[in-house]
Amino acid sequence: MKKYWTLGLLAGLMLVQVALPVSMIAKRETTLKYGMAFRFKTAPVDPYDAFRGRYVALRVEVNKVNKPEGLELKYGQKVYAQLSVDENGFAMIAQVAVQKPGRGAYLEARAGYSQRDEVQLDLPIDRYYMEEKSAPRAEKVYREHSVRGKQDAYVVVRVMDGFAVIEGLYIDGRKIEDLLRAKS
């Protein structure tokens, strides 16, 4: 009898153990399929902090936004960044809100440091994973293409209901994996 109880409970646990990763996958697959695509221009990275492990550390260039008057944001507070597109087709943050926006594309983010009427946002776009050998090479290429004056690196991000999933890292209009393959 005890065995069946244990098995039943274990089965329940296993269901949760599988359901959680599956839901993580499903949420991201749905976003990738149905989410709106935005191109985020990446900012110059600090070369000393750039490569940590097998991923490329990303920093989105447009991460500052004007605060609406009278809005006080605490460090680390959850906020919503409403997105729009600039004349070159890159994403920009139109405004920041504490309430979930009713319409339009928006991203869930954390408030960073505030300076007078401006606030820096911590966007959920900070790493792009790559194969262990490609990552250092990608990092190098990425760094070359995101220095000041030669900034043609960007990430394509799918956004749905405030949730963001990175689709790809592009350098000079080409996917980084293809670029590396062509170079080697």
Place this chain on the structure above:
Amino acid sequence: MNIKAVQWLYQELPGLVSKGVLAQSAADKLHEHYGEIRGADRKWFIIILCSVLGAILIGLGIILLFAHNWEELSRPARAVLSLLPLIVGQALAVWVIVKRPESQALKEGVATFLSLMVGASLALIAQTYNIPNDTPAFILTWMLLIVPLVYFMEATIPAVIYVIGIASWAGYFWYEPLKGFCFWPLLAVVIPHFIWSLKQEKYTIRVAILALVMAVGVCVGAGFTLGRTWGGSWIVIHSSLITLFYLLGAWEFKDCSTNWQRPFQVLGGLGIFILMFFLTFRFPWESITGRYSYGVNEISTWSAVPDHLLTFLLVGGALLMFFQYAKREDWMRTCFGALPLLALIGYAFCGTSAVFPMLLFNGYLLFVSVFRLMTGIRTNNLGVVNTGMLMLSFLVLARFFDSDINFIVKGLVFIVIGIGFLVTNVVILRRKGGTA
């Protein structure tokens, strides 16, 4: 049950019966009372150890294989692949429960493997979908998904992984005390398993390892989450915690024969000495009086309430235990257990001067080490004598390096302490009838 003692008793029984000291029926009754001892205890330990080590190695190997990040595979293929190690671990777990429910080694090994694979799956999904860096969320999800295994599979290593996991998780919330405080309810989840395993087989290494990890985990967690609004209160809090370990350990494991079987008491005793010694210096007290103070984080009154409650409970509990031991006239443990009381007195006074608490602790350590030394000599116990001597020498040497005393005197003191060690040991060995 003290297996070693029972083993010894069983060895003696035939001799006692043949010499007529004990009747055969009495010997049989003793056998009946203590039952078969698991003579294969050590063998079992090795089997469990091998199965756990194997599970850890295979698990880590799989994680590394996947960490390579196979670019050639399509995203959906990688998504399915990331679930694979988890499913394999689960299949193994079901197999063990159905086919080999009696094998502790297999249960422990498979539960460990499954625990690692849950983490691997989560990490792989993060890799495939470039999930932003959120280490505390990752750790907590992983830990919550594996902690039921502790109960469903009666396995201890997942509990060990869990305690390490939640202690490091708490470290991420230095600026959010209420979140960090969740460490304590999370820790409570494994306490029933700990109590259960104490009752099952108090004397096996499995429990010792869990106790060790729990003790260290609790100290780390307390450092992250308690006494955050009172500068320097760590002195009182950690004194109380370590004393609680020591006195509770002495209570719970009192029938054990080796130190390995008394992890709480050994760790607690060692911790008490280290803290005592540390507090004989001036700087920890000075750091509280504000001369070296780095300021206490501003934390609102309400969010500090759970922290304050638990702190009072801990300190109160430690003081209560201390008075209990004093009442029972167990003077050695009372001496060691006085640490929180003295820490509290020192803490109360350190606002005005760092000298008084420093002197207080110098006196305390001197008293405890001499008391231990004397007790050891009186009871002819070399271990107690030597630890007493060691404590005393630490105190003397530390005060020596503190002050400006010339090398000749310092050298002479070293020699005197060395001779003291040798002479005491020789005298006690002689008294015991051994040849020194």
